[in-house]
Amino acid sequence: MGTDIAATKGHAVLRPQDSSTRERKRLDGLWAFSLDPEAEGRTARWWAGRLPHASEMAVPASYNDIAADAAVRDHLGEVWYQRTVRVPRGWAGQRVVLHFESATHRATVWVDDTEVMSHEGGYTPFEADITGLVSAGEEIRVTACVDNTLSFQTIPPGVVEDTPAGPRQRYWHDFFNYAGLHRSIWLSATPHAHTDDVTVVTGLDGLTGTVDYTATTVGADGLGVRAVLRDADGHEVASGSGASGRLTVADVHRWAPGDGYLYDLEVQLVEHDGGGDGDGGGTVVDSYHQSVGIRTVEVRGTQFLINSEPFHFTGFGKHEDIPVIGKGHDDGYLVHDFALMEWIGANSFRTSHYPYSEDVLDYADRHGIVVIDETAAVGLNMGLGGGIFGSQGYQTYSPDTVNDETRAVHAQAIRELVARDKNHPCVVVWSIANEPESDTEGAEDYFRPLFDVAREADPTRPVGFVNVMLAPHGKCRVSQFADVLMLNRYYGWYVNTGDLAAAETAWLDELQGWATEGKPIIVTEYGADTLPGLHSLTPQPWSEEYQVAYLDMNHRVFDRVDAVVGEHVWNFADFATTSGIMRVDGNKKGVFTRDRKPKAAAFALRRRWRKDS
Numbered sequence: 001m002g003t004d005i006a007a008t009k010g011h012a013v014l015r016p017q018d019s020s021t022r023e024r025k026r027l028d029g030l031w032a033f034s035l036d037p038e039a040e041g042r043t044a045r046w047w048a049g050r051l052p053h054a055s056e057m058a059v060p061a062s063y064n065d066i067a068a069d070a071a072v073r074d075h076l077g078e079v080w081y082q083r084t085v086r087v088p089r090g091w092a093g094q095r096v097v098l099h100f101e102s103a104t105h106r107a108t109v110w111v112d113d114t115e116v117m118s119h120e121g122g123y124t125p126f127e128a129d130i131t132g133l134v135s136a137g138e139e140i141r142v143t144a145c146v147d148n149t150l151s152f153q154t155i156p157p158g159v160v161e162d163t164p165a166g167p168r169q170r171y172w173h174d175f176f177n178y179a180g181l182h183r184s185i186w187l188s189a190t191p192h193a194h195t196d197d198v199t200v201v202t203g204l205d206g207l208t209g210t211v212d213y214t215a216t217t218v219g220a221d222g223l224g225v226r227a228v229l230r231d232a233d234g235h236e237v238a239s240g241s242g243a244s245g246r247l248t249v250a251d252v253h254r255w256a257p258g259d260g261y262l263y264d265l266e267v268q269l270v271e272h273d274g275g276g277d278g279d280g281g282g283t284v285v286d287s288y289h290q291s292v293g294i295r296t297v298e299v300r301g302t303q304f305l306i307n308s309e310p311f312h313f314t315g316f317g318k319h320e321d322i323p324v325i326g327k328g329h330d331d332g333y334l335v336h337d338f339a340l341m342e343w344i345g346a347n348s349f350r351t352s353h354y355p356y357s358e359d360v361l362d363y364a365d366r367h368g369i370v371v372i373d374e375t376a377a378v379g380l381n382m383g384l385g386g387g388i389f390g391s392q393g394y395q396t397y398s399p400d401t402v403n404d405e406t407r408a409v410h411a412q413a414i415r416e417l418v419a420r421d422k423n424h425p426c427v428v429v430w431s432i433a434n435e436p437e438s439d440t441e442g443a444e445d446y447f448r449p450l451f452d453v454a455r456e457a458d459p460t461r462p463v464g465f466v467n468v469m470l471a472p473h474g475k476c477r478v479s480q481f482a483d484v485l486m487l488n489r490y491y492g493w494y495v496n497t498g499d500l501a502a503a504e505t506a507w508l509d510e511l512q513g514w515a516t517e518g519k520p521i522i523v524t525e526y527g528a529d530t531l532p533g534l535h536s537l538t539p540q541p542w543s544e545e546y547q548v549a550y551l552d553m554n555h556r557v558f559d560r561v562d563a564v565v566g567e568h569v570w571n572f573a574d575f576a577t578t579s580g581i582m583r584v585d586g587n588k589k590g591v592f593t594r595d596r597k598p599k600a601a602a603f604a605l606r607r608r609w610r611k612d613s
């Protein structure tokens, strides 16, 4: 594989914000919406006028379950969204930006008749400077063509197969291929001279905290950069000048699990005051605020340290998955899910299997919840399909399947994830893939450079990937590159089904093997499908009692292996999947139902995870 995957850069896309020099307008609500089953919209230039045959669609939301129509739910290909928006009359002379927090899985966007941007990948933001196309006080028409097709050259991968009934999308990940505009769309105004990226790296030296910041600016010739750090009460605690520097905080209030204390870093572009000290000091031309949690993360031997203290992960692999709106972001569920995590004693979760809404990470920052942040690289494994093991008729890594081009897209997905989330104190590990084929030479070749990409993008955080049980200890050829071992294991479910005694022996044996690697182990998935309300006196699979017994068995195993520093149950809640004989109205491994009612396992976990329960 010879492609130069270092060629493209992760582009910084700062989220729009209101500040003393910036303003934003949210474009959420009802948009006109048209399916494009004949793929005629581009030829017919649908962006150039009102969409034909349009219905109304909620944004943010997956479109699939909103319309009571199988043609919408199962649509394959492009759909179109459109609305008009009036540019605020006070924005004359400003730089105006159109920002999409995501479009799943790719989109092209027009402003009136002009194409302004395209983006590949369904879970990271993209934006365009549309200043030259707009006038303050006037309306513009925004049209987005969104495509849900997956191929071997997309992340996640899939393949469209020709069948007698027409083209059909196949993919190898176990969640429904929801699509659409899942997060907010913004129109925003910034000064022409502006900060376009900020990076912070924090450190601790006893009671002193350090914040190393780097700002990159556009159009700022002749302007100075000033950095002001304030505590949560708004009191200035440090300041500096120049595009990069170190701020020192005496008596620091550290960000820590359970204590989401945040400072505010204001990056100002300032006109020079003529003092010659280069600190500006004159009028503030641009102001951008970045929240900062001062903490450290380190892997030492088999320990995972946050602020130099051993951390044990308790929590879940989650999904962005809600009845009716699918992967659409919803603040009500955001707050409720975190309330349930606090109730149960979860101190962490993994963004399985894609980057989540920035609202989720901001919330985790503020509430001291630790995050394993994952790319959308799920299903790079032809030995798996929708939870079903077995050959899928393709070879995973080959010139015709997952290949150099896929790897370049994957590298870009890693860069965009890091570019977006690098400043979140909650993020402590990058997970660059979930359950890829990892026991072959092709896997080793594919992944080696991707670890380099992640480390180059962020030299400060541990990097790992999530290992599948088809590549057990001794067989996996990719874990050698990882700082942390992340394992998904289903002893007692997919293997040793219903036989927890045999499962316990086999699982302990494998885990003890992994422990010899001398790295921390996070069990990133263990779980059993459970039908709420199904009971059995002796623990039978699918019953609530079995889920409890299964988790207990896992915990006995973990407690005997020192290198295990984390336990994330699969899954927080039941979720939608593609249909299949292994799935009854979706995946039922939730500890909560899809509408967030507790199963018996919720109370059992609470007893283990909350010392005060």
Ligand code: GCB
Binding pocket: 173, 174, 175, 353, 386, 387, 434, 435, 488, 525, 570, 587, 589
């Ligand atoms: C896994 C996958 C996850 C599935 C889960 C299951 O290993 O990572 O996406 O949903 O197993 O329930 O089969």
